[in-house]
Amino acid sequence: SAVISQKPSRDICQRGTSLTIQCQVDSQVTMMFWYRQQPGQSLTLIATANQGSEATYESGFVIDKFPISRPNLTFSTLTVSNMSPEDSSIYLCSVAAAYSYEQYFGPGTRLTVT
Amino acid sequence: KQEVTQIPAALSVPEGENLVLNCSFTDSAIYNLQWFRQDPGKGLTSLLLIQSSQREQTSGRLNASLDKSSGRSTLYIAASQPGDSATYLCAVRRNSGYALNFGKGTSLLVTP
Numbered sequence: 001s002a003v004i005s006q007k008p009s010r011d012i013c014q015r016g017t018s019l020t021i022q023c024q025v026d027s028q029v030t031m032m033f034w035y036r037q038q039p040g041q042s043l044t045l046i047a048t049a050n051q052g053s054e055a056t057y058e059s060g061f062v063i064d065k066f067p068i069s070r071p072n073l074t075f076s077t078l079t080v081s082n083m084s085p086e087d088s089s090i091y092l093c094s095v096a097a098a099y100s101y102e103q104y105f106g107p108g109t110r111l112t113v114t
Numbered sequence: 115k116q117e118v119t120q121i122p123a124a125l126s127v128p129e130g131e132n133l134v135l136n137c138s139f140t141d142s143a144i145y146n147l148q149w150f151r152q153d154p155g156k157g158l159t160s161l162l163l164i165q166s167s168q169r170e171q172t173s174g175r176l177n178a179s180l181d182k183s184s185g186r187s188t189l190y191i192a193a194s195q196p197g198d199s200a201t202y203l204c205a206v207r208r209n210s211g212y213a214l215n216f217g218k219g220t221s222l223l224v225t226p
Contacts, residue, residue, distance in 0.1 A: 001160070031212060042118070042216040043158075043203070058213060092157055096212060100165070101146060103205075103214060105158040 004106035012112045020079045021109045023093030028073035031096040038089045049076040083113045116141045120217035135189040137204030150203040194224045
């Protein structure tokens with residue numbers, strides 16, 4: 001299994017600002033994903049971070065709000081732009097194993113928007 | 115749209131009991147099903163992965179079964195311990211794409 005780290009682990013931000021979350025993996029992986037876990041809700045996939053091309057967003061999520069970078073096979077960033085209190089969530093990075101597609105998750109970033 | 119439901123939402127048992135957590139899903143066209151554990155304030159830990167062609171997987175005191183045709187999976191925990199206290203999440207991957215559809219989880223408390 002991969003070891004995944006995220007920065008920051010938590011943050012409190014003001015409405016209208018942006019936060020960039022970093023995800024680092026200890027090995028090269030093809031498939032990397034960003035999920036959101038809103039309070040009391042299920043985890044929801046935001047997008048698949050593609051190396052060398054634009055991210056693939058799920059229905060309801062747009063690039064202007066959640067721009068994603070994937071400069072190489074071990075690193076990705078998710079930016080939450082123009083934040084509102086509704087963006088208060090845990091944001092999790094995950095990767096999938098090459099053959100089994102078993103997914104592994106980072107520790108998450110707990111974001112509170114005031 | 116795939117809907118994943120977990121029952122019960124919360125469960126409290128005394129140490130040593132065997133217990134079963136349930137997961138149901140509405141679309142049987144799944145690629146695999148994964149059970150996770152989430153501790154408070156932490157990320158998810160993968161417990162078991164069952165491919166769509168498999169019926170069950172075992173790891174230590176954990177056993178997960180899959181009945182794809184009926185849209186059900188169960189996670190069996192034998193001889194529960196206080197350290198098993200956590201939220202257990204079930205997630206299914208569709209045949210198309212990579213997204214995991216998660217249930218809301220079962221919050222388990224094992225009391226000494």
